[in-house]
Amino acid sequence: MNLHALARARAERGEPPVRVGLIGAGxxxxxxxxxxxxxxxxxxxxxxxxxDRARAACRTxxxxxxxxxxxxxxEDG
Incomplete structure (x- = not known):
């Protein structure tokens, strides 16, 4: 079973979503x-x-x- 399947099963049980952070929005x-x-x-x-570019990437x-x-x-750096 992969992470996506485990996270989906967790959501189906009504548990909170898996929270993640992302480094880089290129x-x-x-x-x-x-x-x-x-x-x-x-x-x-x-x-x-x-x-600001990361926000724009989300909109895109x-x-x-x-x-x-x-x-x-x-801001990373």
Whole structure:
């Protein structure tokens, strides 16, 4: 069983989502962010050299304002 299946089973039992942080919202980070809304994960923080670009990446992949506002954006460096 992989992490996604374990997290989905946890959500089906009514348990809180698995909370994760992301380091870097560039190309590969954005691919991950694109899949978050359809997964049982909650991104609580994103560290990036440019928090504004990280917010823009979230918008680009379709995150709504509620999800963006619930995420902490930290400057990495």
């Amino acid at each position: 190309k590969f980070g954005s691919m991950f962010l694109n899949q978050v809304p359809t997964s049982p994960l909650q991104v609580t923080a994103i560290a990036d050299l440019s928090p 992949v379709g995150w709504d304002d509620e999800r963006i506002n619930a995420t902490a954006f930290l």
